[in-house]
Amino acid sequence: MNQNRRKFLRNTGLAAGSFFIVPRHVLGRGHIAPSDKLNIAGIGAGGKAEVNLPYAWNNGAENIVALCDVDDRMAVNARKRWSKAPYYRDYREMLDKEHKNIDAVIVTTPDHMHAVQALAAMQLGKHVYVEKPLTHDIHEARILTQAAERY
Numbered sequence: 001m002n003q004n005r006r007k008f009l010r011n012t013g014l015a016a017g018s019f020f021i022v023p024r025h026v027l028g029r030g031h032i033a034p035s036d037k038l039n040i041a042g043i044g045a046g047g048k049a050e051v052n053l054p055y056a057w058n059n060g061a062e063n064i065v066a067l068c069d070v071d072d073r074m075a076v077n078a079r080k081r082w083s084k085a086p087y088y089r090d091y092r093e094m095l096d097k098e099h100k101n102i103d104a105v106i107v108t109t110p111d112h113m114h115a116v117q118a119l120a121a122m123q124l125g126k127h128v129y130v131e132k133p134l135t136h137d138i139h140e141a142r143i144l145t146q147a148a149e150r151y
Contacts (some may be wrong), residue, residue, distance in 0.1 A: 042068065
């Protein structure tokens with residue numbers, strides 16, 4: 001009796017679990033599985049980010065999962081477009097709270113913050129796209145080069 005119960009529970013668990021693991025070809029041609037999408041965060045949501053974020057989002061082929069900007073007025077359009085993405089005013093808070101949900105970060109902020117914000121994302125193992133100039137001096141460039149190799 002105990003053996004039959006175990007067998008029943010095992011088979012039920014396998015059957016229930018099989019519904020959640022669906023091969024890509026079952027979803028249909030041209031469909032992108034959610035696990036195949038990048039989850040992208042934007043540090044800086046206005047200005048040049050109004051070009052960068054839509055390109056990265058690629059008409060829904062990828063996900064914008066978090067937004068950050070110190071100026072709420074600059075972020076209005078991005079917040080409307082990706083209303084489900086949490087919004088932060090401090091990139092450190094965003095990276096701290098959302099790092100498990102993020103695959104990549106786009107840094108589109110004033111130049112003096114590029115290296116600092118890129119390094120913070122790289123230290124969390126995130127892929128980073130940074131607007132130019134990447135750094136202000138050779139020292140910052142070397143630090144980011146070392147971080148890219150390390151993380």
